Structure formats: C-alpha cells, structure tokens
Amino acid sequence: MLEKIIGKSGVEEFRKFWNKKLSMEDFKKITSFGILLALGVILFNCYLKYVTFDGELKGEKILYVKIDGSTGAVQKVNNKYLGKQASIKNTKNLSYGYYLMRFDVKKVVTKKGFTTIEGKIKGYKESKLNNFRRYILNIFDDLFMTEENLYAFSRAAVLGEKSEVSKDMKDKFKYTGLAHLIVISGTHISLVVIGIVKILDTVNLAYKWKYIFSLIALTLYCTLVGMSPGILRAYIMGAMMILARILFQQEDSKKSLMISLIVILVLNPYAITDISMQLSYAAVIAIIFVYPHIERILNIKFLEKMENGILKDSLKLTILSLCIQIVSIPLFLYYFEKLPLFSFLLNIIGVPIGTVLIEALFSITLLNILKLKFLNFIFVPVVQAIYNAFEGFIFMGSRIPMLQLNVAGKIDLWMVLVYYILLIVGIIFVRNVGFEIEDEIKKRNIKKY
Numbered sequence: 001m002l003e004k005i006i007g008k009s010g011v012e013e014f015r016k017f018w019n020k021k022l023s024m025e026d027f028k029k030i031t032s033f034g035i036l037l038a039l040g041v042i043l044f045n046c047y048l049k050y051v052t053f054d055g056e057l058k059g060e061k062i063l064y065v066k067i068d069g070s071t072g073a074v075q076k077v078n079n080k081y082l083g084k085q086a087s088i089k090n091t092k093n094l095s096y097g098y099y100l101m102r103f104d105v106k107k108v109v110t111k112k113g114f115t116t117i118e119g120k121i122k123g124y125k126e127s128k129l130n131n132f133r134r135y136i137l138n139i140f141d142d143l144f145m146t147e148e149n150l151y152a153f154s155r156a157a158v159l160g161e162k163s164e165v166s167k168d169m170k171d172k173f174k175y176t177g178l179a180h181l182i183v184i185s186g187t188h189i190s191l192v193v194i195g196i197v198k199i200l201d202t203v204n205l206a207y208k209w210k211y212i213f214s215l216i217a218l219t220l221y222c223t224l225v226g227m228s229p230g231i232l233r234a235y236i237m238g239a240m241m242i243l244a245r246i247l248f249q250q251e252d253s254k255k256s257l258m259i260s261l262i263v264i265l266v267l268n269p270y271a272i273t274d275i276s277m278q279l280s281y282a283a284v285i286a287i288i289f290v291y292p293h294i295e296r297i298l299n300i301k302f303l304e305k306m307e308n309g310i311l312k313d314s315l316k317l318t319i320l321s322l323c324i325q326i327v328s329i330p331l332f333l334y335y336f337e338k339l340p341l342f343s344f345l346l347n348i349i350g351v352p353i354g355t356v357l358i359e360a361l362f363s364i365t366l367l368n369i370l371k372l373k374f375l376n377f378i379f380v381p382v383v384q385a386i387y388n389a390f391e392g393f394i395f396m397g398s399r400i401p402m403l404q405l406n407v408a409g410k411i412d413l414w415m416v417l418v419y420y421i422l423l424i425v426g427i428i429f430v431r432n433v434g435f436e437i438e439d440e441i442k443k444r445n446i447k448k449y
Contacts, residue, residue: 048269053080057117063103066226067094069163074117081270086115096137096161097130098226129224133159139368143380150387153182157358158365160184160225174336175404176397177325177343181354183276184225186284189234191359192221193242195366208246215242229264229277233284236260253288257281275335279328286327290427291320296434314348321347327423330416337410343403350393357386 055078062079065072067090074086075098088103101124109116136159144151152164162170165182173179180187196214205213222235240256243249261281264271271277298319306312321344332338364379397403 044265044269047266051081051269052083053077057105057108060102060104060122063088063101063117065099065101066097067099068096068161072099081268083270084115085273086117088117088119088121092121092124094124094126095130095134096159096163097133098127100125132224133161136365136369137161139365143364143368143376147384147387149391150384153357153387154361156182157184157188158361160228160231172394172398175343176346176350176394177321177340177403178346178350178354178394178397180279180283181350181358184228184231184234185280186234186237187355188358189218189222189231189238191355191362192218193238195359195362211242211246215239215246218242229268229271229274230280232264232267232271233260233277233280236263237284257284257288275331278331282328282331283324286324287320290327291323293427293431293434294319294323297430297437300434300437317351318345318348321345321351330411330419332404333407333411334413334416337407339405339407341402341405342400346393346397346403350390350397353386353390353393357383357390360386 053076057077061077063074064076064079065074065088070090071087072090072094074082074088076082086108102122103117104120104122105117106119107117109118137155140151140154140158144154149166149169152162152166152169155161155163156165160183162182170179170182173182193214196217197210200210200213218235218238222231225231227235237253237256237260240259241251241253244251264277295316306315325340325344329340332340360379360383364376364383367373367375367379
C-alpha cells in the first residue's frame with residue numbers, strides 16, 4: 001500500500017531514514033537547538049514576570065480595554081498584562097474600539113473558565129481611530145442595514161467587529177471550516193496590499209513609491225482594526241514582504257514568520273495563549289513547511305502531467321486546505337473538542353467566493369470613503385448577489401453530515417505535543433522522499449542524453 005502511494009524509491013528512503021544512525025554533527029545540532037530552546041524558555045519566563053500585573057484586582061485601576069458589543073476584553077491593568085483573559089461589561093454602551101479607562105473594581109468572578117471584572121467605569125479616553133471606525137460602520141449602516149446577515153458579515157470581514165454576528169451564523173462558519181473569512185487574517189492583509197498596488201498601477205507611480213504607499217496603507221488598516229496577535233502576525237509578514245520588494249531583496253517567508261513570533265511575544269508574551277494566534281500560525285506553518293513538500297511529490301507523480309486550469313488549481317487548493325487542517329487538528333481537539341474531517345473540501349468553493357465577496361466589500365467601502373457614492377447603485381446589488389450565493393453555500397454546507405465530529409472530553413496537552421513531534425518527523429521524511437525522487441529523475445534524464 002505504502003509503495004503504491006510513494007513508490008519504491010519512497011519506501012527505500014523511508015527505510016534509510018528509519019535506520020539512519022545519528023552522526024556527531026547531527027547530535028551537535030540537536031544539542032545546540034535544545035540549549036537555545038531552554039535558554040529561550042528561561043528568558044521568556046523572566047520577561048513574563050516583569051510585564052505581568054501581580055497586584056490585587058481591587059479598587060481603582062487603569063484598564064486598557066477592547067470593546068466589542070456588550071463586553072470589553074481587558075488587555076492591560078495599570079499598563080501591565082493580566083495573566084488570564086478577563087472582560088468587563090459595557091455599561092456605558094461604548095461603541096466598538098479601544099479605550100483607556102479608570103475602573104473601580106468591586107469583584108472578580110470566574111465561571112466556566114471565563115473571568116469577569118465587575119465594577120464601575122469612572123472615566124474613559126477612547127482611541128483616536130474610533131471615530132474613523134464609526135465612520136466606516138456608518139457606511140455599512142447606510143448600505144446594508146436591511147440585510148441582517150450581510151450587515152454583520154461586512155462589519156466582521158472589514159473591521160473585525162463580530163458583535164452583530166449571530167451565534168447560528170458563527171456556528172455555520174465554524175462547522176464548514178470557513179470561520180477564517182469572518183476574522184481579519186492574512187487573506188484580508190493580502191487583499192489590502194494587492195488592492196492598493198492595483199490602484200496605484202493605474203496612476204503609473206514609480207515602483208518603490210507604489211510599495212511605500214502600500215506599506216503606509218497596510219499600517220493604517222491594521223492599526224484601525226486593532227493589532228491583535230493574529231493581525232500583528234499577518235502585518236509583520238506582509239510588511240517584511242513589502243520592504244523586501246522596496247529594497248530589491250529576496251522574500252523569506254520562514255524568516256519573516258520567526259521574526260513575527262519574536263516581535264509578538266516581546267510586545268505581548270500572553271499572546272502565545274491566544275487561540276486565534278495559534279490557529280493563524282498553524283495555518284502559515286502548513287503553507288510554508290508542509291504543503292511545498294507534499295506538492296513536490298504530487299507534482300512529480302501526476303500534477304505536472306495535468307493541464308493548467310480550474311481542475312488543477314482546485315486540486316492544489318484542496319491539498320493546501322488538507323495540509324492546514326492536518327496541522328490544526330490538535331488545536332481543534334484541545335480547545336473546541338471537535339475533530340475536523342471533511343470541512344477542508346468546502347474551501348474549494350467557499351474560499352474563492354468569500355475572497356471575491358471581501359474584495360467587493362473593501363471596494364465599496366473605499367468608494368464611499370472617497371465620496372463616490374453615486375456608484376453604490378451598481379456595487380450594492382453586486383455585493384448582495386455575491387453574498388446571497390455565499391450564504392446559500394454556507395447553509396448547504398452546514399447541512400452536510402460528518403464535516404466535523406464532536407469529541408467527548410478534552411485531549412491532554414501531552415497528546416498535542418506528541419502529535420506535533422510525529423508531524424515534524426513526517427515532514428522531514430516527506431521532504432527527503434521528494435529530494436530522493438527528484439535526484440532519481442535527474443539521473444535518468446542525464447543517462448538519456
């Protein structure tokens with residue numbers, strides 16, 4: 001069975017890999033990595049203690065809060081990070097955005113893993129960007145207020161505000177594996193950069209200035225929606241890609257991924273516990289480290305024999321989605337007690353439609369910011385038609401059985417670690433098999449000539 005999948009050369013390579021003795025050079029590399037990892041963990045713990053709020057949560061405190069709907073997520077207490085996720089009630093009916101507030105803490109209540117800080121908002125100062133957020137939200141109010149689900153999706157997809165997204169809608173997106181489309185992610189960052197570059201292409205701007213303005217626009221957008229860990233990861237990687245083009249340097253996604261992780265952990269060490277950040281990095285790791293090696297083998301075996309077109313692109317997207325799901329499975333089991341099975345298949349249709357929809361929403365938002373509202377009569381029906389098709393697809397997908405399975409009980413953390421260790425070994429094996437097959441093909445071609 002294994003020989004049919006990876007061929008004789010693959011089986012032979014697997015045997016070599018399994019029976020390979022550890023050389024002194026390999027031992028030195030592993031030892032060096034272990035020492036660096038241990039030092040990193042020690043330094044991280046020291047830094048964590050330095051930036052963590054360790055006082056008593058009682059009395060008047062200065063809170064930095066992100067308001068989203070009826071609650072606000074507490075980011076900092078007295079300019080230091082809280083060791084656990086906590087929230088306050090939005091008793092002042094403050095609009096979506098970031099606030100620095102004076103808060104009189106009366107009581108701290110923890111229920112089912114959720115911590116609520118009860119008390120009274122004594123005063124607050126909001127982020128200057130909140131007014132611009134409200135301005136964009138008013139655009140959606142004018143355009144889509146009567147379309148309940150489209151209204152909620154537009155606010156979530158463009159600004160990251162999910163307070164209007166119903167639980168039923170969230171559950172459908174999660175079940176179909178398309179929840180990343182209602183969370184600001186790398187897809188949104190890419191669309192911002194591509195959109196700005198295309199707009200600047202129409203005015204024949206110099207190459208460097210085109211990307212400089214793209215970097216400025218990307219910075220403003222990410223600051224506007226809030227530099228959450230997931231968004232900050234996408235921003236740093238996007239900014240490094242743009243800078244590489246400005247400086248005519250080669251792009252290095254692996255290096256930018258590592259730099260983004262270091263920067264995020266320095267700015268907010270508790271970001272490492274953020275579920276959205278973990279899922280974001282899992283997806284990027286799959287794209288950078290897993291998919292290329294699997295694609296190389298499949299390309300040699302049969303993909304290169306296929307004609308370029310929708311079928312080939314769909315197959316590649318399916319393989320990519322499967323790779324992302326394989327890397328993300330332990331996180332879904334650990335946090336959500338769900339096992340994704342076939343939800344990755346819906347990405348073949350859902351991702352392209354969702355991407356076009358988000359592009360259309362960005363376009364209509366920009367047109368209204370630029371006071372080109374007379375074009376709404378064209379763009380609004382188009383956006384509505386695309387969203388209706390997208391929502392119909394989500395609705396049908398949510399009725400398909402076995403896309404995800406509920407798992408009884410939370411898996412242990414050690415099982416997650418074992419899974420990822422085995423995955424790393426598997427990636428190394430697949431990479432070696434790919435190189436071995438390529439070498440054999442090169443040798444055969446040399447013999448022919």
